[in-house]
Amino acid sequence: MSTDTSTASSNLLTLNVALGERSYPIVIGPGLIGDGERLAASLAGRQVMVVTNDSVAEHYLERLTSSLPDSLEVRTLILPDGEVHKTFASVERIWDALLEAGFNRRSSLVALGGGVIGDMVGFAAACYQRGIDFIQVPTTLLSQVDSSVGGKTGVNHPLGKNMIGAFWQPRAVLIDTDALTTLPxxxxxxxxxxxxxxxxxxxxxxxxxxxxxxxxxxxxxxxxxxxxxxxxxxxxxxxxxxxxxxxxxxxxxxxxxxxxxxxxxxxxxxxxxxxxxxxxxxxxxxxxxxxxxxxxxxxxxxxxxxxxxxxxxxxxxxxxxxxxxxxxxxxxxxxxxxxxxxxxxxxxxxxxxxxxxxxxxxxxxxxxxxxx
Ligand SMILES: NC(=O)c1ccc[n+]([C@@H]2O[C@H](COP(=O)([O-])OP(=O)(O)OC[C@H]3O[C@@H](n4cnc5c(N)ncnc54)[C@H](O)[C@@H]3O)[C@@H](O)[C@H]2O)c1
Missing domain, CATH: 1.20.1090.10 (Dehydroquinate synthase-like - alpha domain)
Incomplete structure (x- = not known):
């Protein structure tokens, strides 16, 4: 297996992670958080929950949700910011929200944030109803070049970092380079x-x-x-x-x-x-x-x-x-x-x-x- 060479359409670059049936694109460029049509194209069903944290929500949540097509049933969940919140309890909040909204096996999660959000949302997706789709919209450089690609998901345990988790690949990774302008x-x-x-x-x-x-x-x-x-x-x-x-x-x-x-x-x-x-x-x-x-x-x-x-x-x-x-x-x-x-x-x-x-x-x- 290999990766395709990248292709450029307009000012976007696209790579492919070659994993057979679980292959997915990585799209890189400006403006992607506001490109709801592109995000929607990666969804299997019409139910979508965008999960982020309070710091990232302030900058980007509205930009993302307002660009999604009206045909979708969109929910949002804002978790507290920080590595200390990368816990099983936070992931439970995602499952609670999905169940309370009546989301089914064709629903999708969107991880809008850095590696902490991406790892938790991926893990929540891996387990919810034995696995639903998720899309990574990484907003830190670290998550854009590393944690959003490759399917390692999980949370910290009091006895060790990232000790509880699963391999679960995203459906797509949308890397908006504009997000880096607000990054400390x-x-x-x-x-x-x-x-x-x-x-x-x-x-x-x-x-x-x-x-x-x-x-x-x-x-x-x-x-x-x-x-x-x-x-x-x-x-x-x-x-x-x-x-x-x-x-x-x-x-x-x-x-x-x-x-x-x-x-x-x-x-x-x-x-x-x-x-x-x-x-x-x-x-x-x-x-x-x-x-x-x-x-x-x-x-x-x-x-x-x-x-x-x-x-x-x-x-x-x-x-x-x-x-x-x-x-x-x-x-x-x-x-x-x-x-x-x-x-x-x-x-x-x-x-x-x-x-x-x-x-x-x-x-x-x-x-x-x-x-x-
Ligand atoms: N899954 C993997 O393969 C993998 C690989 C490397 C790291 N990780 C994990 O990733 C985590 C670290 O990720 P991180 O460095 O992205 O940390 P992070 O998710 O905590 O983000 C860092 C800080 O930047 C803020 N932030 C995010 N995007 C922003 C933006 N565009 N503008 C302003 N502020 C923004 C966040 O709210 C947070 O306060 C660790 O938990 C690590 O274990 C996972």
Whole structure:
């Protein structure tokens, strides 16, 4: 299976996630939140519930719902904003609303928001009446380049992030680049961490392009952003099409995430953004890759430099000891049996999963890593 090359119609770019019967388009460009006809074309029935949070609703809910055709039965549900609300209780509210509205198996959910909303709405769709359609309308850069594509859905459990969930693919992903104009710059940088990740794991030329264009991206140059989103989604779509349920190559998308999840969990979700924690995690992964003799100091420095240029942290939290890291890294879902599995950098543009880094080497890497 593979992804189609992208096609451009007017100022929109379209990619295809090739998953047989569950294939779906990713459409990228300006104005998509107000293009209700396009959204409606992806719906199986006429009942649709748009789920968002209070911050995103303020900017985009009316724009989306008012553009939907009158023939649809449209409901909305506004959840509280924040990773702390990415819980089973929030998903129950979605099911309650669907049941109270009498929505049937041909109804659809629309996720309007960042990764938190997208993950919860996808999970709600996976379970409601044993599975209904959902459409992703991601509004953060992180959700546009990562969480809205690939079908990983779920919620956090008090004992671990994203521990409860399902694989459930959307019917379509509509990425409105205009939404980035209201995104706080810290959130933009968080999304850039995932964009940089694609270059590091899969595409050296893309990384070089990012090194050249980083300031334009941070200044919200829409053409550059659309290109970065398109390339990121194309790489993610290719990897997901090859390994939908993460039996192999999909794990490479987790570069920096084992270290990063440890930081997020230790610091308390929300204090460090996901992309910020992943950013430091990628530098730590590069450091460990150098210790294993795979890359040289210049490659580690290059990784550090592009991450810093994106406005992201490159130092770990001062309060985290080696044991704090290791205790949380051991909870990672990638681990099999008792072995710690890490995604590391083989060379810039190529990653691998490795479970044989000597523990003493890993401990030195964490202990000697710069702190902020
Ligand atoms: N499913 C996956 O494959 C996958 C991959 C990566 C991350 N994730 C998950 O995604 C979540 C993080 O996603 P996120 O970074 O989008 O966080 P988020 O959904 O919390 O959004 C970040 C903040 O930006 C606000 N916001 C969203 N769009 C906005 C806009 N256009 N203008 C102004 N404000 C806006 C949100 O209300 C929120 O306050 C985590 O829960 C993570 O686990 C999932």
């Amino acid at each position: 710059s810290r959130e933009l940088s968080s999304g850039l961490a995932e964009v940089i990740k694609y270059g590091l794991i899969h595409d050296q030329c893309f990384l070089e392009w990012l090194e050249r264009e980083m300031s334009g991206l941070r200044e919200l140059n829409t053409e550059l952003l659309a290109r970065a989103i398109e390339r990121s989604c194309a790489i993610k779509a290719e990897i997901v099409a090859a390994d939908e349920t993460e039996q192999g190559v999909r794990a490479l998308l987790n570069l920096g995430h084992t270290f990063g999840h440890a930081i997020e969990a230790y610091m308390g979700y929300g204090r460090w953004l996901h992309g910020e924690a992943v950013a430091v995690g990628m530098v730590m992964a590069a450091d460990l890759s150098q210790r294993l003799g795979w890359i040289d100091a210049a490659a580690v420095e290059r990784t550090r430099r592009i991450i810093a240029a994106a406005g992201l942290p490159v130092e770990a939290p001062a309060e985290m000891s080696v044991d704090d890291f290791l205790a949380r890294m051991k909870l990672d879902k990638k681990n099999l049996d008792s072995r710690l599995r890490l995604v590391l950098i083989r060379s810039i543009g190529a990653a691998c999963v490795h479970d044989e880094a000597p523990l003493e080497m890993l401990k030195s890497c964490i202990a000697e890593f710069p702190r902020r």
